[in-house]
Amino acid sequence: MAEYSIRDSVAIIQLDNAPVNALSVAVRTGLYDGIERAAGDGSVKAVVVCGKGGNFCAGADIKEFDEGSKGPWITEIGDFMDRMRKPVVAAIEGVALGGGLEVALFCHYRIAAKNARVGQPEVNIGLIPGGGGTVRLPRAAGFKQALEMIVTGNPVRAERALKMGVLDEVVSGNILEAGIKFALSKAHIDTSLACLRNRPVRMDGLNIDTKADAALAHVKSKYKGFEAPMFCVKAVVNAARVPYDDAIQKEREYFFELRTSGQSQALRYAFFAERQIARWGLPGGGDYRTARAIPVRSVGVVGAGTMGAGIALCIITSGLPCVLLEQNQEFLEKGVTSLRGQLMGTVRLGKMTAGEAEVCLSRLKPSTSMEDLKHVDMVIEAVFEDLKLKREVFERLDKTCKPETILCTNTSTLDIDSVATATGRPDKVVGTHFFAPSYLMKLLENIYGSRTSPETVATVMRFGKTIRKVPVLVGSCTGFVANRMLAPYTAEAQFCVEEGASPAQVDSVLMDFGMPMGTFRVSDLSGIDVSFSIRREAARKLGVTLTVDSRYFRGQRHCSLIERLVEKGRLGRKTGKGWYKYEGPGGTVPLEDPDVLEIIETHCRALGIERRNVGSHEIQERMQLAMINEGFKILEEGICTRAEEIDVIWLYGFGWPRYLGGPMFYASKLGLKRVFEKICTFHKRFPHSQHWVPSVLLGKLSESGLPLSKWGEAAGTSRL
Numbered sequence: 001m002a003e004y005s006i007r008d009s010v011a012i013i014q015l016d017n018a019p020v021n022a023l024s025v026a027v028r029t030g031l032y033d034g035i036e037r038a039a040g041d042g043s044v045k046a047v048v049v050c051g052k053g054g055n056f057c058a059g060a061d062i063k064e065f066d067e068g069s070k071g072p073w074i075t076e077i078g079d080f081m082d083r084m085r086k087p088v089v090a091a092i093e094g095v096a097l098g099g100g101l102e103v104a105l106f107c108h109y110r111i112a113a114k115n116a117r118v119g120q121p122e123v124n125i126g127l128i129p130g131g132g133g134t135v136r137l138p139r140a141a142g143f144k145q146a147l148e149m150i151v152t153g154n155p156v157r158a159e160r161a162l163k164m165g166v167l168d169e170v171v172s173g174n175i176l177e178a179g180i181k182f183a184l185s186k187a188h189i190d191t192s193l194a195c196l197r198n199r200p201v202r203m204d205g206l207n208i209d210t211k212a213d214a215a216l217a218h219v220k221s222k223y224k225g226f227e228a229p230m231f232c233v234k235a236v237v238n239a240a241r242v243p244y245d246d247a248i249q250k251e252r253e254y255f256f257e258l259r260t261s262g263q264s265q266a267l268r269y270a271f272f273a274e275r276q277i278a279r280w281g282l283p284g285g286g287d288y289r290t291a292r293a294i295p296v297r298s299v300g301v302v303g304a305g306t307m308g309a310g311i312a313l314c315i316i317t318s319g320l321p322c323v324l325l326e327q328n329q330e331f332l333e334k335g336v337t338s339l340r341g342q343l344m345g346t347v348r349l350g351k352m353t354a355g356e357a358e359v360c361l362s363r364l365k366p367s368t369s370m371e372d373l374k375h376v377d378m379v380i381e382a383v384f385e386d387l388k389l390k391r392e393v394f395e396r397l398d399k400t401c402k403p404e405t406i407l408c409t410n411t412s413t414l415d416i417d418s419v420a421t422a423t424g425r426p427d428k429v430v431g432t433h434f435f436a437p438s439y440l441m442k443l444l445e446n447i448y449g450s451r452t453s454p455e456t457v458a459t460v461m462r463f464g465k466t467i468r469k470v471p472v473l474v475g476s477c478t479g480f481v482a483n484r485m486l487a488p489y490t491a492e493a494q495f496c497v498e499e500g501a502s503p504a505q506v507d508s509v510l511m512d513f514g515m516p517m518g519t520f521r522v523s524d525l526s527g528i529d530v531s532f533s534i535r536r537e538a539a540r541k542l543g544v545t546l547t548v549d550s551r552y553f554r555g556q557r558h559c560s561l562i563e564r565l566v567e568k569g570r571l572g573r574k575t576g577k578g579w580y581k582y583e584g585p586g587g588t589v590p591l592e593d594p595d596v597l598e599i600i601e602t603h604c605r606a607l608g609i610e611r612r613n614v615g616s617h618e619i620q621e622r623m624q625l626a627m628i629n630e631g632f633k634i635l636e637e638g639i640c641t642r643a644e645e646i647d648v649i650w651l652y653g654f655g656w657p658r659y660l661g662g663p664m665f666y667a668s669k670l671g672l673k674r675v676f677e678k679i680c681t682f683h684k685r686f687p688h689s690q691h692w693v694p695s696v697l698l699g700k701l702s703e704s705g706l707p708l709s710k711w712g713e714a715a716g717t718s719r720l
């Protein structure tokens with residue numbers, strides 16, 4: 001709703017819809033009524049529109065999008081304001097985003113507090129501004145700047161918006177008082193002079209024809225796969241070419257077309273899924289509502305290898321001091337050099353100044369003495385993935401660190417309890433699984449053990465946000481969520497290659513789908529020997545030896561091409577050849593290698609595997625459905641409590657195309673009945689692959705018709 005009051009002959013309309021004053025039907029109706037009332041009240045000289053609770057308005061209420069359009073549209077309210085003879089001033093604090101900025105652009109004047117940010121982020125949810133933004137922002141900020149704001153969705157700070165011409169004044173002090181004062185100062189000025197409708201789009205010497213083509217080409221290549229950015233360009237270009245009302249009409253058509261598109265639905269889903277993951281709960285009780293995070297003022301990282309150095313870099317760049325520990329000076333220096341190299345990379349990219357990088361480095365304390373960890377609030381262990389070694393480290397940490405220190409393990413495979421029992425504080429032990437390269441990858445998989453306390457979980461969830469990661473809480477199991485789902489996905493990729501596909505064919509199927517990289521290129525990048533060692537180690541623990549001839553591993557289908565490539569010295573990009581051969585600058589360009597195709601052919605012939613044409617559709621289906629089936633098993637076991645958590649993990653851990661929501665959302669769109677039937681068919685066809693045993697939960701859900709948001713509840717694993 002919107003509250004209406006009068007002060008000093010100024011009508012104040014305060015948008016009121018906590019937490020961000022989204023433009024629900026009630027708010028739009030309240031705004032319209034308020035404007036109409038002020039227009040008809042002879043005692044009112046001017047109007048101020050502002051927001052309650054520290055924000056102006058975050059735009060349309062995204063939750064209402066699936067309910068159709070009720071209430072007045074923003075442009076209807078705007079048209080009324082355009083005809084008003086009394087000045088309407090938007091007094092902005094906090095954010096004015098999307099429809100919020102559009103409301104402000106309909107006001108005759110806009111003033112903002114210093115801390116305010118304004119923007120048109122609709123593109124992030126697969127839309128274009130639909131309330132006049134593509135038509136009015138270019139009239140205020142000029143074509144080029146408006147186009148940039150609309151296509152990127154990035155908000156700008158008040159001072160910049162003032163320079164761009166979006167704002168009329170930036171003020172300090174009470175925004176409402178400033179708004180009233182400003183409104184009264186404009187009470188006698190002809191409002192039509194301040195009305196953006198009456199101004200042309202500012203081209204600042206640019207030729208619209210050449211600019212339009214260039215912008216379309218740029219956006220097409222930069223936002224590959226995304227529909228909305230192209231529509232943003234088309235709408236802004238149109239606004240520069242046709243009269244105001246025609247441009248508004250076209251914008252609205254585009255907006256409605258996109259609003260019902262699959263991409264916008266997926267992107268809106270992703271927006272809310274990202275917020276859902278903050279609502280965690282533990283099986284033994286305790287959740288985000290009751291658990292208090294312990295303040296983390298300093299952190300230690302044990303192990304200055306690539307992972308450890310990257311983690312330390314995340315910490316120092318987020319403003320926290322960090323002790324980086326190694327067992328000897330040589331390893332430590334290597335780690336610090338790698339950290340510096342990554343930091344300087346960000347300086348070269350212009351993301352940080354050299355001075356800022358120096359400030360970050362001043363927060364780093366390289367050390368070879370565990371005593372330096374005595375007083376830190378949190379330690380992240382990032383040593384080699386070996387349980388015995390990790391237990392030794394934890395035993396020493398437990399003895400050295402103060403009793404309140406939280407001890408985290410950056411394991412990607414080990415059971416948290418098996419590490420926690422090496423200490424006398426299992427309640428303060430938790431998994432923090434970073435993804436490589438740890439400085440760049442946003443996902444942080446936080447893993448609780450059976451005795452991890454709610455306070456410890458609250459602390460690592462908050463810490464994740466502090467270091468600008470996306471923290472998702474999951475339970476402990478082999479591979480946790482990300483790697484557990486990745487296992488059947490990559491296994492199917494290799495089986496497809498055994499059966500007749502080429503690595504390049506598989507990778508292009510994945511990239512055409514929208515993944516940033518194919519699985520074989522990823523394998524070459526991280527090193528084929530890494531997967532080889534993990535497999536060999538897992539087999540060794542079970543008393544089995546894997547050879548190049550192994551077709552089965554503990555009764556399960558197994559592809560031993562990795563063993564074959566390692567035998568041939570093809571370890572990936574670092575050796576110039578793996579699934580591909582590498583050429584070009586720095587040996588970074590992957591090329592299909594006839595030698596590897598020959599190795600695969602010979603290998604399969606030797607093992608009696610008949611090769612055939614494996615179609616692209618089959619590759620995609622097998623890889624994705626195997627992984628989706630695993631996702632349902634993860635829900636079934638309560639490792640995750642919501643499908644949204646799995647999707648966020650894939651969005652941030654593996655670059656699943658955001659416009660497809662995530663694998664679980666994708667499954668919901670395919671239809672669970674169809675997904676289940678397909679998985680059952682694959683299970684019959686490939687009986688020796690455990691990952692094709694259909695999830696019981698999936699079977700149940702395929703009959704229920706329940707929406708994705710209820711899957712966790714249906715699994716009986718929801719803890720909230």
Ligand SMILES: CCCCCCC[C@H](O)CC(=O)SCCNC(=O)CCNC(=O)[C@H](O)C(C)(C)COP(=O)([O-])OP(=O)([O-])OC[C@H]1O[C@@H](n2cnc3c(N)ncnc32)[C@H](O)[C@@H]1OP(=O)([O-])[O-]
Nearest residue numbers: 020022058059060061062063097098099121129130131275
């Ligand atoms: C149908 C009629 C339409 C009229 C025409 C419209 C045309 C227009 O061009 C289209 C739009 O405006 S499209 C919209 C364009 N606008 C955008 O895309 C803005 C999207 N929002 C943001 O970028 C960020 O949320 C803020 C920067 C606003 C706050 O960030 P922060 O401080 O880190 O906090 P936080 O954790 O992020 O959010 C707090 C809570 O608010 C919730 N919520 C937020 N916005 C919402 C919304 N619009 N809606 C609903 N809810 C919204 C959020 O879910 C969360 O709820 P929870 O239950 O507590 O989880």
